[in-house]
Every structure is written in structure tokens, then in C-alpha cells.
Amino acid sequence: MVLQNGPFVMANFPLNVLIITPGFAADENDSATIPYLQDYVLALKNKIGADHIKIITIHYPFIKKKYLWNGIEVFPVNGKNKKGLFRLxxxxxxxxxxxxxxKKDRYVLHSFWLTDAAMVGQFISKKYRLKHICTIMGQDAKASNKYLKYIDLDQITSVVLSKQLDDIFHMATGKQANHYIPLAIQKIHPLTNEKRNIDLLFAGSFIPLKHPEKFVETVISLRTTFPEIKAVMIGEGNLFADIQSMIRKTDNGMHIELTGNIPRAEVFRYMARSKILVHPSEYEGSATVFAEALAHGMHVICFDVGRTFHENIHVCENDGDMITQTKLLMHKQLNFEPLQEMTIDASADAYITIYNS
Known part of the structure; x- marks a missing residue:
């Protein structure tokens, strides 16, 4: 972990944290909306108490009424991702x-993504002279992020989740983040009695960035070598119908199962039964799904995107290499030893150090 000095004002005690995010869980049963942030908020709650945390969620859920999430007050704005004047x-x-x-308390501000959430934090920080931390999450680090020209990066204490993300941020802005805190997840206790009867797993959104079609192509390419291959695809998105049609035409549901969106606990059960996560996404800031897969003892096949450097993560150069490396792994006797590099509790401790600096 890298900790450096950032441009902030001393925090008041007791510590109060105002989290500003584009989206947050609609209720305590919503495990699909930004799982990393949910894990972090729960870990922070255990450290400083629910009464000392408030959350402003800008676009999702699509309601305007304040609600409680695990005892924490959440204030939705109901922006619905609308653009133009409505965004302002x-x-x-x-x-x-x-x-x-x-009007009631002073807060340390913690925004997630260098987008409108960071703009809200920036305005409040300047007006009230409050410390403002922003965690850079992924595509917001890229030069294509239109919000970068409106955000004064010198007035934000920036945090990245991976070294690769910091490199992308540096290329886009000429600056490096003030802190590096590796992406962490809740402590996972994998189910050791599950039989590993799923060869390949896809877990993510069915959107162009994630390239779910490449997962299907990989499975189809391996059928002749492994006629009993079993694959599962978890998730939904605007490409779901296309992928469904592709599977019907090329596989007829013989080797690939589609689950749709399922609760996170059920995703973990699938991971405990799976051998290899095939993740053909073209970009990741720092993929939560990699950490979750490793914690369940899986191997990971991916392109050179946001990742932990570990022998169980196998990086591919192109589509053909992804098929080749998957084939090689399937021929091996794999070790399914769980790995959890950093827990969310340790991550919360690192952030609290920044809050209190």
C-alpha cells in the first residue's frame, strides 16, 4: 500500500463520513449494485458506527425518499443517468x-468515481473547507472522461485501486494518485465441499465492453477437444438476447447455461463449483470479480486489464491466445487453493488513516 501526503484539511472528531456515489443498493437485498462499495460501507460501519456515515446516491435507486440501509441513512437524488440540463x-x-x-455536523467527503459524484464533493469541499477523498474506480481514469476538465485534481485526495489504473490516470492527466489501496472484498469463507463440475464461468454485465460473445466463442472452440465441457454465464445486459440467440444457434444449450442476474451469494456458490473464470472484458479499473474468483480458488483467464498479479491469473494477448490458454489450463490438474490478498476491513483501516490525517 502506498500512502502519500494529499491536499486536505484536518478532520474533526468524532469522525463523520459523507459518501457520494452515482449509485447504491436500493435495499439490503440488493447485492448486485456496486458490491465493492457495499462491502466497504459495512466495514466502515463496523469501525465508526452507522450514525457517523451518510450516503448521497445521485442516479440510482430511482426514488427520492430517504431510506435506511443496514442502519445507515441513504439520500437518493433520483438522477436516473439523465444528461444535459437535467444532469446539472x-x-x-x-x-x-x-x-x-x-448544518448538523462536519464531514470528511468521500466520492466514488471522478464524475458528477466528485463534482458534488468538490463544490462542498471548497465551500466548507472539508477534506475530499475520491476513489478512482475504472473508466473515470481515462482521458475520455468528460468530467476531468471540470474537476480540480489538486484539491482532491485521490485513491486508485490498482497500479494499472494509476498508470492510466497518469497518462490522462499527467498526475498520479495520492494513494494506492488495492481493491478488497469481504472476507470469504469458500464452500470446500462443493464439487468443481463447472469448467468455465463468465460473471459480468452483458454489454459490449465485457465481450460476452468471446466467452461463447471460446466454449464453442473447445467443444471438440472437451466434448463434456460445461460452462455457465451469469449476468444480464443489453446484449443478453443476442447472446441467448448465439448460444441457441451454435450450442443449442448443450454446454452453456445462462442464469441471468442472481444474488451475490448464489454467484459465490457457482464460483465454488467452477474451475476457471474466463473474463474477456477489454477494460477494467480493478475487477472485483477477479478478487472474488481467487478467493474461491478459481483460476482467471483475462486480457491485460485491472488485476492482481498472481500465478492463478493468466493474461492473454488476443482472442486466439485466450482460447489457447484456456485449453492448456483445462488439460492441467489445477490447484484450487483460495487466495484473498486484502480484506475489506484492512481497506477500511487504510481509508480511516487518510480520513484522520
């Missing part, structure tokens, strides 16, 4: 909520 109105609404909260 949404930002103003989020700022208004923050101002009301600041």
Missing part, C-alpha cells in the same frame, strides 16, 4: 442535500 439539476440537488447535512 441533479448535481444541484445533491449539493443541496449535502448542505442540509452540514
Amino acid at each position: 439539476y441533479t448535481i444541484r440537488q445533491a449539493v443541496s442535500i449535502a448542505k442540509k447535512l452540514l
Whole structure:
């Protein structure tokens, strides 16, 4: 972990944290919405208490009424990802909520993504001279992020989740993040009595960035060598119908099972039964799914995207190499020893150190 000095004002005690995010879980049963952030907030709650955390969620869920999530007050703005003038109105609404909260207490501000969430944090930070931390999560590090020109990076204490993400951020802005805290997940106790009867697993959104079609192509290419190959695809998205049709035409459901969106606990049960995560995404800041797969003893096949450097992560150069490396792994007697590099509790401790600096 790298900790350096950042541009902030001393925090007041007791520590109060205002989290600003584009989206958050709609209720305690919603395990699919930004699992990393849910894990982090719960870990932070265990450290400083629910009463000392408030959350402003800008776009999702699609409601405006305040609600409690595990005892923590959540203030939704209901921006619904609308653009143009409505986006400006949404930002103003989020700022208004923050101002009301600041009439009662002072907060350390922690935004997630260098987007409108960071803009809200920046405005409040400057007006009230509050410390503002922003965790850079993924595509927001890229030069294509239109919000970068509106955000004063010198007034934000920035955190990245991976070294690769810091390199991308540096290429886009000429700056490096103030801190590096590896992506962490809740402590996982994998089910050791599960039989590994799933060869290949896809877990993610069915969107162009994630290239679910390449997973299907990999399975189809391996059928002749492994006629009993079993694969599962977890998730949904705007490509779901296309993938469904592709599987019907090329596989007829013989080797590939589609689950749709399922609760996180059920995803973990599939991971405990799976050997290899094939992740053909073209970009990741720092993939939560890699950490989850490793914690369940899986091997990971991916392109050179946000990742932990570990012998069980196998990086491919192109589509053909992905098929080749998957084939080689399937021929091997694999070791399924669980690995969890960093727990979310340790991550919360690292952030609290920054909050209190």
C-alpha cells in the first residue's frame, strides 16, 4: 500500500463520513449494485458506527425518499443517468442535500468515481473547507472522461485501486494518485465441499465492453477437444438476447447455461463449483470479480486489464491466445487453493488513516 501526503484539511472528531456515489443498493437485498462499495460501507460501519456515515446516491435507486440501509441513512437524488440540463439539476440537488447535512455536523467527503459524484464533493469541499477523498474506480481514469476538465485534481485526495489504473490516470492527466489501496472484498469463507463440475464461468454485465460473445466463442472452440465441457454465464445486459440467440444457434444449450442476474451469494456458490473464470472484458479499473474468483480458488483467464498479479491469473494477448490458454489450463490438474490478498476491513483501516490525517 502506498500512502502519500494529499491536499486536505484536518478532520474533526468524532469522525463523520459523507459518501457520494452515482449509485447504491436500493435495499439490503440488493447485492448486485456496486458490491465493492457495499462491502466497504459495512466495514466502515463496523469501525465508526452507522450514525457517523451518510450516503448521497445521485442516479440510482430511482426514488427520492430517504431510506435506511443496514442502519445507515441513504439520500437518493433520483438522477436516473439523465444528461444535459437535467444532469446539472441533479448535481444541484445533491449539493443541496449535502448542505442540509452540514448544518448538523462536519464531514470528511468521500466520492466514488471522478464524475458528477466528485463534482458534488468538490463544490462542498471548497465551500466548507472539508477534506475530499475520491476513489478512482475504472473508466473515470481515462482521458475520455468528460468530467476531468471540470474537476480540480489538486484539491482532491485521490485513491486508485490498482497500479494499472494509476498508470492510466497518469497518462490522462499527467498526475498520479495520492494513494494506492488495492481493491478488497469481504472476507470469504469458500464452500470446500462443493464439487468443481463447472469448467468455465463468465460473471459480468452483458454489454459490449465485457465481450460476452468471446466467452461463447471460446466454449464453442473447445467443444471438440472437451466434448463434456460445461460452462455457465451469469449476468444480464443489453446484449443478453443476442447472446441467448448465439448460444441457441451454435450450442443449442448443450454446454452453456445462462442464469441471468442472481444474488451475490448464489454467484459465490457457482464460483465454488467452477474451475476457471474466463473474463474477456477489454477494460477494467480493478475487477472485483477477479478478487472474488481467487478467493474461491478459481483460476482467471483475462486480457491485460485491472488485476492482481498472481500465478492463478493468466493474461492473454488476443482472442486466439485466450482460447489457447484456456485449453492448456483445462488439460492441467489445477490447484484450487483460495487466495484473498486484502480484506475489506484492512481497506477500511487504510481509508480511516487518510480520513484522520
